[in-house]
Amino acid sequence: MSGISETDALRVYWQSSEDMSVVDSESVQTIITSPPYWDLKDYGHEDQIGTADESYEHYHNRMKAVWEECYNVLKQNGTMWIVVDTIMERGDLQLLPYHIAQRAEEVGFVLQDLITWYKPTAIAGMTDRNIVSKKEYIIYLSKNRNHTFYEENSMNGKEDPAVSDDHRLGNLWRFPVKRGTTGDNFLHKAPYPQALTDRIVRISTEPGDTVLDPFLGSGTTALSALERDRQCVGFELNQEFETVISDRLNSLQQKYLTEF
Template sequence: MPNLKSYTGLEVHWGSSEEMDAVEDNSVQSVICSPPYWNLKDYGHDEQIGTSDESYDRYHDRMQKVWSECYDKLADNGSMWIVVDTVMDKGDLQLLPYHIAERAQEVGFILQDLITWYKPTAIAGMTERNVVNKKEYIVYLSKNKKHKFREERGENSSEDPAVENNHRLGNLWRHPVKRGSIGTNVLHKAPYPISLINRLVQVSTNEGDVVLDPFFGSGTTAYSALELGRKCIGYELNEEFESVIRERLTPIQQRSLAEF
């Protein structure tokens, strides 16, 4: 598998996105990420955000540092898209997307919308005494009221209510989660579908723009950004994910070699 440094337009930094000094201020067009959820998934690193021994307030304090860093790195017409869902805390529902939006607004972001991502293939409920959870949210924020937004629909099924009847792009998006080599990987537990990220990249950037993912994970954001002619910067605490990222990006390198 190719070394990550061999990809043109890709930077991967192994460290916490609570400090992103390696990224120039005002140099990023779009932030696209799925952050660690509080007290839900263990990614195997002592310094990870959201572990079970960390309070809900402490979790948001640390996340707010990340949002502040993202705000500084974004261009004046940039935007941020956070894929996140609600969580259960001792039987009580915590409205995590709304609380993330509140903290992001405190550092200067403008809340544009809460997009609902409908996952028709989801089969698990939050608890055994609850309904099956078939959605997540995308917290859509911008640095200023006048920000880059392209009316791009992306390649998706005609069943997607966001694009039905040739209307303007709506805020209910249907993107099934497909099981595959990345989806079944036990190391990284929260992949999201490429069709979803493609839409986020296309609506928020032009070719050549820079996309930042402060929670790089398995590299899906980078895959989409590079495939669509953008650049990508990622921050990831867990260096064990490197092999997963390299595997994820291999098809791009193979296509580039074939075209050459």
């Protein structure tokens, strides 16, 4: 564990989330993460999940071990939210979100929905011959059918189709991806916007609850949790992210001092 922050609200373990025995069983209210994709991005660690020398099936076997650990640490009324997109495998489309959902269901999770995250500012395509992908998916799972969900806290943003007057929260979320929002020293190759994790924290937790990210990366999940008076536990193999996370948390602490 690292003393990455002066606050006791954050614990970061620089190890694989395939073993999360350091976290108490049924102590986490919600899990928010974006896992490594298979054979797509190199995050610079020899033990990382999803490298090119792994088969697609072996990738899912390792990921299933993570989902088993997540299931164990999650409270009975807890939820898990996984941000992921489809991928190309040797020119063929792989429905990665559906395959992850299947493995999570095998562990015991209940699949509540597949939310579409609309990214209007996305510009990159999967390959030169594909159309530009303007979306990712958020796999919404719960440990049990009866689970914590505070729909009234969803707080729709401008032009967000998920919420309109007198209607329930929908499963099409609009969150543009902005460049340069985490500083120049930015290592993570697949960030999600904090507005997205802000919404998930609000609708799935209360102040004082614990949020876990098994692939912490640049710390967006932690920032959303800490800004809203939640606890956070993170697992990350690549300790080079420590500087990025520390810088972001320092900005948060300076904001608190200014407001005080």
